[in-house]
Amino acid sequence: MQRALSRLSNETFDVLIIGGGATGCFTARDAAMRGLSVALVEAKDFACATSAHNSKLAHGGLRYLRNLEISLVRESLRERRNLMRIAAHMVRPLPFLLPLYHAGVAERAKLKAGLALYDLLSLDRNRLEDPAQHLPGHRWLSPNDAQTREPVLARGDLEGAFEYHDAQMYMPERIALENLIDADAHGAAIANYVAAEKLLLRDGKIEGCAVEDRITGARFDVRARTVLVAAGPWADLFLERATGQQAAHRLTRSKGIHLLVPQISRAALTIEAGNGHLFALPWRGHTLLATTDTPFTGDPGKVAVTEKDIADFLATFHAFLPQAGLTRDRIEFFYAGLRPLVSDGANRGDSYNVSRRSELIDHGKEGALDGVFSALGGKWTTSRALAEKITDTLVARLGKKAPRCATATTALPGGRFDRFEDMVKGYLKTWPGISALRNMAHMLGARLPLALKGARLTDLARLGSSGDTPAQVAFAMTEEMALTLEDVVMRRTAIGQFGPPEADVLERVAGQMAAQLGWSAEKKTRQIANLVPIYRTAP
């Protein structure tokens, strides 16, 4: 997949998608698979914003049952299964324990009823070929069983715990990317580091968008019959800037932080904390502490974690999990994301209770910007379904005849295998003794042989603790449009996702990129320096 700059400036597309997060990427794939001519521009790198900085769960959203959002939960549970089917190398079962302390009989009965409903709403969850992807229903564990299972829960006042299952993404950024790889294979013209600047309108009708190539500074127009704004937390701000008019639909932005610490439990822990909930999520040999939910009114590009965020969040966790010994010095990595929530006017100051529903707005129907659509809000888990709805709408708007959506059942490029463990066994036969293979199988799935074509033994040596390899770094540059060191260590591989990589690892990766992309020594140094702010808290 190469940056399609000349196609973007020369062709007229059925749809131009602005934003390469989960929403934009899933839509690009669906629209291209249905025969639309598709362009997608991403201002920075694919899945660099909300679609990276989340809890990595493909989940039904158990807690939405409290707000009686039954249809949202049902849709999320269906989409959880769809993700487990189309990206089985990436989306895997995750057991959860929900411990109860001083809950009382009524609360326990309420939770039991909620979990029974959760099971019922996902009755078709195991319609998946691979039994390893099946999710058991919920059950109750006695205090002893719960503590034996997870010693970190050891506390005299534990009443027991519910066990239930959801799914987790090994690396959400790469699921978004795989959508684009497939969209590209179906003819889409895609480029990262191209920012949409100004919508081109004639008599109120969309004709395209003026864009800027952020690598060269070149400006050009992308011509399109429809435009989808899939700019996540920037959506309303972009529309205001690009049209010079006040956006009719405003987003509520809610900041959520995550802290990565050494692994504290094997199962995920769901902690009911006052009116909210917290998660301790085992992820790739570590634990991800998730998350906060506070309204954010600043520049979305500047969202960051402060020391106060960390101190407050640790204190909350400590109150519920004192045995975990969660102190500042145990934090390996942290990040902040912004939920783009559809503002409903109510619940101001309480973003936790704003619905995670998505909304597709046809601005033409509202009397302006004919042919412009915005996708607002939603969840990672339901992005595919949102993309299906968007594509149906675009097909109708363009008056095209198109096949039905097939993205729920057609595996992503890396997901084209029968059973994950059989695939890993096959790989181990072909490349015996390579310790990084299992991680690479998760990262690349069925695309692994492509990435390892011509690789030498040294290309398969682990780079630091992530388990990623020089072969993946090379592949990221040739096939996955990685242009910067940050693209490679944060999004094509996970080298940078477990804390600052060791200096020699960075030196090796940057050196490899410099050699392949012809960087000067000065550019290489700058690329390494550009990573520093990722690991710093904001003042």
Ligand SMILES: Cc1cc2nc3c(=O)[nH]c(=O)nc-3n(C[C@H](O)[C@H](O)[C@H](O)COP(=O)(O)OP(=O)(O)OC[C@H]3O[C@@H](n4cnc5c(N)ncnc54)[C@H](O)[C@@H]3O)c2cc1C
């Ligand atoms: C703290 C937190 C935890 C979450 N946890 C979960 C979870 O566990 N499970 C789940 O299902 N969901 C979760 N979510 C929600 C989920 O991450 C989001 O719904 C989803 O990632 C939104 O994707 P998006 O494509 O709409 O937005 P984004 O990923 O933000 O993508 C928008 C893209 O648009 C680009 N862009 C902006 N302006 C322009 C422009 N002018 N030109 C070109 N490109 C532009 C941006 O660079 C960005 O890449 C969580 C969210 C947060 C914040």
